[in-house]
Amino acid sequence: MHPATPVTAATVRQRPSGMPVHRYTPYESVDIPDRNWPQQRVTQAPRWLSTDLRDGNQALIDPMSPARKRAMFDLLVSMGFKEIEVGFPSSGQTDFDFVRSIIEEDAVPEDVTLSVLTQAREDLIERTVESLRGARSATVHLYNAAAPVFRRVVFRGSREDVKQIAVDGTRLVMEYADKLLGPETVFGYQYSPEIFTDTELDFALEICEGVMDVWQPEEGREIILNLPATVERSTPSTHADRFEWMGRHLSRREHVCLSVHPHNDRGTAVAAAELALMAGADRVEGCLFGQGERTGNVDLVTLGMNLFSQGVDPELDFSEIDEIRRTYEYCNQMEVHPRHPYVGDLVYTAFSGSHQDAIKKGFEALEATAAERGSAVEDITWEVPYLPIDPRDVGRSYEAVIRVNSQSGKGGVAYVLQQEHNLSLPRRMQVEFSKLIQERSDSDGGEITPAAIWAAFQDEYLPVPEQSWGRIALRSAQTSTTSQGQDALTVEATVDGQDTVLTGAGNGPLAAFFDALRDAVEVDVRLLDYVEHTMSEGAGAQAAAYIECAVDDKVLWGMGIDANIVRASIKAVVSAVNRAARP
């Protein structure tokens, strides 16, 4: 026996990377030992705000044109977003005009609230509120950075100074809203201490309280406090701790809509949002497919679909996910990665053998359960290995679920033949044929398309007359009964290039054919296994016959398709005999 060499800490010798680790500091944890969030579950959709037209748009090399903005806005509305951040109107004419256009063209449904972002500067606030004239429902979203480095280098002021910017900004928003907006506008307010993630918790709380003292939230007058991970710096768990801490300490909590706005710098924005919801957040801001500054905002499609896959209605419609993706790509001129959760080209595809086998069995089991219960497959709980959701629920077909390459096994090949040609190959025949496909993919490399699989299958088992090969080409077959009660068979065929009539008798048409082959063709055929099934229903239906036999000293499968099951099985024997002589 080969002596085992245990892998232990003593034998694994990783080495220091040599990278400048000393330049970075660990993120501070939160002292909240009785945290509740790990026990919580998200059982309903949060309020969603799409910031595709603001945070997403501001991160584009080429910001969206008015036409693209409009296409994005219409998409968001059609998906069911009720809060949409439509721009930064004081940034320039394009954003200002866009906000005006959707209001003036009455493109905003009654139940949709527009949100617009501004810095806490009077001229910008005035212009921002101005852009909302005539809106039915609108929120001004004011932000200023609160983190120490921003206080020091951007605002060059103390905590008190930075808090004052937020407090004054809030007062100015209220004054301009009173001055510029009429009674037709239901007006709301949102404040974000930007860089919340790097802001001391007590100061984030203090600044939010200062803002609330001005806005005076109460019954029917909520305030949205949005705590952004402007740059994601912590683990999702610490982020959740910070949300739980804020939720516990904020006054007037029942009038606060606590909102989470994760960016994805560490690649964990989705987890950060989910854990923040467990920690009490009410609302999520993000973008479709994670568009946004640097590594993006949190991906609202993944978040929503994660809820869906847990049986929670996301209250956003993803049922035509490819349509959403096309509009996203047009508007942002960005491509969705082939592995992007729920939508990428490859996310419902298995190449590897054991996955394909399990998926195929999963589909079969699902159909069997549905039949047993007398329900449609769409109405029973989804449970197919390796597929977290049914691709059809997001408008995808099963076409790409299984694709075949050199890593694929029998399951994948069998699945393709089943799906595309209604052929249910017996298990040992699957093994036989998949070896042939494997040899091909090993020698040619790359993927083997369903068309190529079918061509190989036909060539091997069902040669078409124009390209037929092998010793025997069948032309016709008739059965009758002998005086001794046996089955007699008369077969017209070309054997080794000669037109021949073969006759035989036996216990059943197959035995009769074996008898004929022994006498006239000098091959000894023994039946080992036989499987048949219909390929479709109704008149003109075809049947498939699969025969495993020993032809002289070779064991192999043959296959025949015909409207008549006897002819299908005769063809299957011919297929096996021909294959036995194929080099």
Ligand SMILES: CC(=O)SCCNC(=O)CCNC(=O)[C@H](O)C(C)(C)COP(=O)(O)OP(=O)(O)OC[C@H]1O[C@@H](n2cnc3c(N)ncnc32)[C@H](O)[C@@H]1OP(=O)(O)O
């Ligand atoms: C994390 C985020 O996504 S925040 C949103 C970021 N998005 C954008 O900035 C896109 C749109 N912005 C713009 O087009 C421009 O910034 C404008 C037109 C709004 C303003 O441009 P400018 O007037 O040139 O100012 P700029 O944006 O460079 O800001 C610099 C000044 O504003 C101050 N400032 C920055 N943010 C804020 C704020 N939130 N509140 C108050 N003052 C602020 C800075 O301290 C600086 O002041 P200083 O000139 O006295 O040093």
Ligand SMILES: CC(C)C(=O)C(=O)O
């Ligand atoms: C303006 C704020 C909310 C922002 O986008 C961020 O901090 O990431």
Ligand SMILES: [Mg+2]
């Ligand atoms: Mg942001």
